[in-house]
Amino acid sequence: LKLQFLYLIAPPLPPPPVRTMLSGLSRAYRFVKRGRAEFNQTGWLAHRPGLDAEVRLVETADLSGRTYLVTGAASGVGYELTRYLLSKGAFVYVMIRGDAAREAAFVQRVVGDVAAEAAAPGDDVRSRVHVLLGDCGTKRGVRDAWAAFREHQARRRQVACDADVKTSAAPQENAPVQRAAPLDAVVCNAGALLDEIAYTAEGMEVTLATHLVFGSHFLAKLALGGGGTAAQDTAQRVVFVSSGGMLNAEHMRWDAIPVFNDAAKARLAAREPTEDVAAGSPLRYFQKAKETDFASLAARQASMTNAFEDSTFTASPGGYNGQMQYAYAKRAQVLLAEALAAAHPGKQIVSCHPGWTATPGVDKAYGSAMKLLLNPLRTTAEGTLGMKWLLVCPPAALRSGDFYLDCRPDLKYLSPPSCCGEAAADAGAGYEAEYLRAQMDILEAAVDA
Secondary structure, rough: OOOHHHHHHOOOOOOOHHHHHHHHHHHHHHHHHHHHHHHHHHHHHHHHHHHHHHHHHHHHHHOOOEEEEEEEOHHHHHHEEEEHHHOOOOOEEEEOOOOOOHHHHHHHHHHHHHHHHOOOOOEEEEEEEEEEOOOOHHHHHHHHHHHHHHHHHHHHHHHHHHHHHHHHOOOOOOOOOOOOOOOEEEEEEOOOOOOOEOOOOEEEOOOOOHHHHHHHHHHHHHOOOOOOOOOOHHEEEEEOOOOOHHOOOOOOOOOOOEEEOOHHHHHOOOOOOOOOOEEEEEEEEOOOOOOOOOOHHHHHHHHHHHHOOOOOOOOOOOOOOOHHHHHHHHHHOOOOOOOHHHOOOOEEEEEEOOOOEOHHHHHHHHHHHHHHHHOOOHHHHHHHHHHHHHHHHHHHHHHOOOOOOOOEEOOOOOOOOOOOHHHHHHHHHHHHHHHHHHHHHHHHHHOOO
């Protein structure tokens, strides 16, 4: 009776478009409130007193003999991580776009910075950095860069083997042919945030392709043993550099995310139905457009069953919102880390974000006016301290699949996913990660490398 009475006196709910707008405003308010308390420099200063052990580990780490691969290393967070790893004695592969001139300029800059800071000979630093030229937004770019990485790793092992033979006083007949140069971690950091929609040479939207499909999913797939990668070249740890901005995307709305340009859609539509296998699931290329209702967990589960035959990816959204496209890509990186962590229990796979940090990317994306909302911004050193710790801490210190800020697991949602309801929040998040991984296999296979 009490419930009936409350129902009778309660004001009517606003119509759906108004509810959607109010929900968006509420989420935006909570995001800004949390960001100004946790993500900017104010948040860093509040977290710092509890991080003495982590800071000490980062500052005293000796990474001699360890190998890392960092994408998007030309500036900002990627450059700072590369500089740090080199200063601690690691061998670092960096993946950047450009040509030989840009490669030479990058190497000269980072070698000079590290040599000056660490008082290390420039020749020593130069011998520990290797540039892989390639575009993380294309399948061909990532595939070719990974092939170059494996080739260079083989040369490093052979050089080490030759050195062992020469220096051995009495080499054994059955001595090992190779000395391993394992890949300790891959940092998927490359990205883009655009105001106007743009597509890669392969026909995929730039933000989604660079942050997610190829710059994260495909590269991680190769690094974790896919594509014929030998065990000695697989990574022990994968770190996806996401963003606190992903909190603005409660869950993936594939029906609202532009993926392919018209030429790619036409090419896919012309394909005959095929049966391929990706991650153990039947794969059908996109035969027709289908808008899926993602309002409930049940609807999403049903849509996954049909996703291989009736894809949402050929839909044409009415407008392009670069900020939301970025938020969706960053949300997907967090989900991808969850899915890969479950699939590779022996590895450490995490996502993270640097908070609101002053970088060239932030300057370009937001300008001086919007940055007032983010101030005071963290310095690059403050924003990357937690990320450096993720690269040097022992495996037991990490919770694989989690989303980190300042060396601690951070919230993945401002509130339980609204599409699932609080009771089903855990099941909904787990399902969404599973669904995303299946979609990544579809998207990757749809692009002809």
